[in-house]
Amino acid sequence: MPPKLRVGIVGAGIMGRGHAEVLSAHPDVEITAVSRRPLEHAESATVHADYRDLLASGTVDAVSITTPDHLHADVMVAAARAGVHILVEKPFTTTVEDADRAVAAIRQAGVVAMCLFNHRWVPAYAQAKEQMALVGEPVVGYARKDDTIHVPTEMIGWADRTTSAWFLSSHDIDLVTWLYDDHVVEVFATARYGKLRGMGIDTPDAMQIQARFSRGAVATFESAWIYPNTFPTMVDSYVTVVGEDGVIQLDRQKENIQLATSKSYTYPRNMLQRVVHGVPAGAYRDAIHHFVDCVRTGAEPLISVESSRHVTAVLAAAHESARTGAPVKL
Structure with a gap:
């Protein structure tokens, strides 16, 4: 693994901006790609028009999925098949069928994945x-x-x-x-x-x-x-x-x-999100950092994909x- 975890962010709304703020402040993370438009705190990242292009770029080790609720599953399945680790905003998916295919893809690929129940x-x-x-x-x-x-x-x-x-x-x-x-x-x-x-x-x-x-x-x-x-x-x-x-x-x-x-x-x-002396803090930041630690060490996250399912x-x-x-x- 490179010295820094290379992360791509899929989704450029409110939660995408929140993830970018936290990840950009992590000393062991580099945001290398975003989809579908530029994000504050990720100004040097390459912008891809589609998440499939982002995953195919070879520039990310992990992906942060912050799309609307009903769009999570396809991105997770594609990321798992690309061998990319997955952090996904809650809820995991909005159908059981989508949850099952996401869990299957994640476990088959052996990637680290966590739903952000912060x-x-x-x-x-x-x-x-x-x-x-x-x-x-x-x-x-x-x-x-x-x-x-x-x-x-x-x-x-x-x-x-x-x-x-x-x-x-x-x-x-x-x-x-x-x-x-x-x-x-x-x-x-x-x-x-x-x-x-x-x-x-x-x-x-x-x-x-x-x-x-x-x-x-x-x-x-x-x-x-x-x-x-x-x-x-x-x-x-x-x-x-x-x-x-x-x-x-x-x-x-x-x-x-x-x-x-x-x-x-x-x-x-x-409690969830705050900035203290210019540094992101709170439960939201701690949950994201936990995911980063799990990717870098191979540990199983506190929140399993099965419990999220x-x-x-x-x-x-x-x-x-x-x-x-x-x-x-x-």
Whole structure:
């Protein structure tokens, strides 16, 4: 392997810029290629019109996939077949079939691959994992991740190709299954349409998913993205886990800073992404650095592609349940 890990970034939107900022600051990484347009923090990278050209260029050892949710699978399969390591934004894929072919290609090629469920690196969540033994066998959990309406109407231009559950609950399903150390066997879900459809965006306003785990615990996953833009954070995030011997609560609405101006009162977020004295920091950066370390050492990432495939399976079953009005077994 060259002295530096050569990384290509596929996708030049918000997440592509975030990956570029973190990777460009890593001392053992060089961003050598991007697709489909130039990126800040990757000014010296070669721009390719298509990800297939990027993979065929021979200039990358790993690829960072930051395309819209429904476009992940084809890039992963092509990267694996090219022998290129893979970091992919959540969710892993948006169909089980896509997840299965991605996992198969990755395992057959023997490349390192990880879905960026970065919440496992939030200090409080990592600490919760370590404290799970104190609360005993999981009984019931609740995870809420709700966005302001800015996200589906202004931040992303493909909200009609995904849902709040794919976009938001994927994080929480990965997190809770990790905390429970268990897997989901059945789901029942409901979706509410109205406000966004009235604005010409054909996606649910909100979804709730009730999940039953193999050892009997249950959890509810709530997602919505119609909060008013006056809400003090773009994301309202809360998790609780009740065990037989205790309870853990994780509230990330406030992250140790409050900001009041003549125009607004906000809680600026900093656990996931922040820049400290010009250097990227936070759980997002730590998760990406973990992937880089795994590529360079050959270690298996904390997040396996099989566990990420399970998150996709849970969400696919939830959307089927919401469509039919009946529970769905995995």
